[in-house]
Amino acid sequence: MSYPDIPSRSFADWRQVLHGFWPGKPKFTEKDYPSLEGKVVIVTGGNTGLGYETVKSLAGATRARIYIFSRNKEKTLDAIEKLKQEVASEYDVRKREIGFIQVDLSDLTTVKPAVEKFLAKEDRVDIIINNAGVMMPPQGAKAKQGYELQLGTNVLGHHLLQRLLDPLFIETSKTNPPGLSRIVWLSSTAHMLAPKGGVFWEDINFDKVPKFTTNVKSQLYGQSKAANLIQARTWSRKHGYPNVISSSICPGYLNTDLQRYATNMEKYIYKYVLYPQRFGAYTVLYAAFSPDVKDGDHSVSFGVPAKARKDLLSEEVGDKLWSWLDKETDPYV
Numbered sequence: 001m002s003y004p005d006i007p008s009r010s011f012a013d014w015r016q017v018l019h020g021f022w023p024g025k026p027k028f029t030e031k032d033y034p035s036l037e038g039k040v041v042i043v044t045g046g047n048t049g050l051g052y053e054t055v056k057s058l059a060g061a062t063r064a065r066i067y068i069f070s071r072n073k074e075k076t077l078d079a080i081e082k083l084k085q086e087v088a089s090e091y092d093v094r095k096r097e098i099g100f101i102q103v104d105l106s107d108l109t110t111v112k113p114a115v116e117k118f119l120a121k122e123d124r125v126d127i128i129i130n131n132a133g134v135m136m137p138p139q140g141a142k143a144k145q146g147y148e149l150q151l152g153t154n155v156l157g158h159h160l161l162q163r164l165l166d167p168l169f170i171e172t173s174k175t176n177p178p179g180l181s182r183i184v185w186l187s188s189t190a191h192m193l194a195p196k197g198g199v200f201w202e203d204i205n206f207d208k209v210p211k212f213t214t215n216v217k218s219q220l221y222g223q224s225k226a227a228n229l230i231q232a233r234t235w236s237r238k239h240g241y242p243n244v245i246s247s248s249i250c251p252g253y254l255n256t257d258l259q260r261y262a263t264n265m266e267k268y269i270y271k272y273v274l275y276p277q278r279f280g281a282y283t284v285l286y287a288a289f290s291p292d293v294k295d296g297d298h299s300v301s302f303g304v305p306a307k308a309r310k311d312l313l314s315e316e317v318g319d320k321l322w323s324w325l326d327k328e329t330d331p332y333v
């Protein structure tokens with residue numbers, strides 16, 4: 001049995017951790033968003049949390065055709081009804097259509113059918129927001145194919161989804177002006193809690209770690225968010241640098257359902273220290289639209305450039321993760 005080696009945080013890392021508590025006001029807001037007339041945007045996990053707020057801002061402030069990819073049909077259709085009402089009252093935009101595609105990112109067999117449904121409806125995709133995620137579930141929580149749940153959902157599910165969307169996405173990017181086609185990967189400042197190099201290769205699912213203390217759970221969540229950051233940095237290189245900006249973010253410290261597995265005491269404290277979920281959408285849409293964001297960048301709340309932990313930046317780290325993700329998702333392509 002061995003435990004992962006977690007690098008100690010540098011002064012700059014600590015500054016970034018603290019920034020999340022005092023992020024300042026968002027400066028890049030609705031007034032800065034493009035019209036996106038005729039464009040198509042996908043948001044995974046858009047039925048709640050900051051995905052919901054992102055869809056609302058997109059629906060209110062742009063003309064894009066929007067699709068929520070999420071797992072629970074009833075919950076998402078209810079969310080879409082609520083979104084329509086809020087878009088009408090907050091943005092004065094009526095009868096806004098929002099599409100729904102069912103997918104369970106923790107079950108790789110559901111991803112291809114979902115993409116096929118999407119491809120039957122649309123012949124372009126301009127922006128992909130890989131947002132859905134799960135944090136610190138109970139010990140033993142597994143994805144359908146046996147991966148630790150956060151690795152399976154946050155990382156492998158999105159890798160396969162992105163992989164299956166890539167052909168249309170890259171084709172679409174050829175018709176777009178530079179900077180329009182983008183992928184936003186929801187990472188987190190929790191990437192700093194990840195094992196050295198991002199991934200605990202000796203025991204990727206932490207199966208041999210006997211007890212998931214809060215510390216171990218946060219390392220596992222950190223591993224999945226470090227992997228999301230590495231995916232963001234590596235995507236363009238693995239696709240011959242098409243006309244796409246792929247970047248990662250920490251959206252902020254936000255009061256959402258992400259804390260669903262926290263204790264009641266933790267939830268009570270979070271109410272006072274976390275920001276309303278609305279603010280997270282400003283970070284997402286900064287990464288989706290700002291001319292200041294370049295390929296491979298990392299941004300933090302609520303639209304501020306930031307740096308990833310140093311041991312995650314090498315091509316070697318990216319190559320190792322990418323090969324593993326491709327190998328594991330090959331059977332589902």
Ligand SMILES: NC(=O)c1ccc[n+]([C@@H]2O[C@H](COP(=O)([O-])OP(=O)(O)OC[C@H]3O[C@@H](n4cnc5c(N)ncnc54)[C@H](OP(=O)(O)O)[C@@H]3O)[C@@H](O)[C@H]2O)c1
Pocket residue numbers: 044045046047048049050051069070071072075103104105106107131132133134135153154186187188189250251252253254255256257258259
């Ligand atoms: N909140 C924060 O402070 C914070 C900070 C840093 C990073 N993030 C990241 O931001 C992203 C969004 O988090 P959030 O705070 O908005 O959390 P949230 O309110 O819990 O929303 C998570 C979304 O992901 C969906 N999801 C979970 N498992 C899924 C699966 N197997 N298949 C498809 N969809 C699935 C959820 O669907 P259901 O509604 O069906 O469960 C929900 O729509 C996550 O990637 C998270 O790691 C959040």
